[in-house]
Amino acid sequence: MFSILISIFFGKGPRRGVHGMHRGVGPARDEARHVNSNDGAPGLTGIGRRHGDEAGRQASADPPAIEVRHLTKDFGGRTAVADVSFSVARGEVFGFLGPNGAGKTTTVRTLGTLVAPTSGSATVAGIPLTPENGVEIRRRISIMPESPGLYLRLSVTENLACFADLYEALDPGDRIDRALRAVNLADRANDACGTLSKGLRQRVALARALLSDPQVLFLDEPTSGLDPAAARDVHELIDALRRRGVTIFLTTHRLEEAERLCDRVAIMNTTLRTIGRPDELRDQLFARTLTVQTLAPLPDPGRVFAGLPAVDGWHQDGPAVYVLAVSDSTAAAPAVTRALVAAGADVLSISESHHSLEDVYLELIDQDQEASRR
Ligand SMILES: Nc1ncnc2c1ncn2[C@@H]1O[C@H](COP(=O)(O)OP(=O)(O)OP(=O)(O)O)[C@@H](O)[C@H]1O
């Protein structure tokens, strides 16, 4: 539904712009990419993408859409963002994750020229982040902030008209109509924003971020407070924007959303804890395991599992449940099956354990909490 609407919106013009056997993951710096926020600055566009395109994108000669080097932001005595470095390729959907107070919005606001960094440097939409370049950057980006910040007494259309005027948009009426249709709000166009529910206000803020056709779009928790169908619509909208090559910097607490939408994710907790594709992060943090369940306990499991190809170790996880650390599950599973059958065991199941991005996130954040208690 949204995909259709977004193509209406943008037309066909040229593109613009288990068992956790943990592996250590140190803070990963010098890699990621990120975005910033601004209540509706004029926008821009990037180039194409998708999960399998990562290598190609990284190898691309195109300069990154966002590059951040040693960014630090202090508020008085409090450090919100500490020595963060990463880059975001053009056309990438980049997830920025972290607990409350991790510095996500501060990073967005810094890259969006709303607050000045304490130290470090960045380029946004290819432009160095300096006070003099603020206007040029804002022409190329758009920010959907975590708080919609609407004029509550004005109607939806009037709110959007204010921003279209600010951006000096050509054909503002047409752009507003298309933005409203893209977020399924055309039927509420004349309602005062103060009469809208939280989720509907979120959608107005998203429409506002689309007015300027940005190259880089910062979405700060765009689905917070949205019902499942509305969240799905936003996901489809992000997919459609990605197909047009827009670079998207997405902060979210919905980890399944990040896993589904993002080419790469960064996990922040004031410092950058890790960055990479969700599957890479899983492999970095968790050993691959096979879980074996037999009808009765094995009399001598050590003898069954010892010396099997691609099996690095095992432990028992229940009366007749065994967790095997494996280097290659495709090689290990048939060998384990044969060994069990040869030992006369009745096998109920052999399954590879799967870790979600949520497992990765929680593991890293738990490590931080444990470290802070020490
Ligand atoms: N203007 C400000 N003045 C003082 N402290 C601030 C300011 N803005 C943010 N902070 C502090 O910086 C830290 C990071 O805040 P930030 O809003 O970036 O977190 P976040 O990762 O976006 O969190 P959330 O998930 O709750 O939105 C917090 O401790 C916050 O209180």
Ligand SMILES: [Mg+2]
């Ligand atoms: Mg925030």
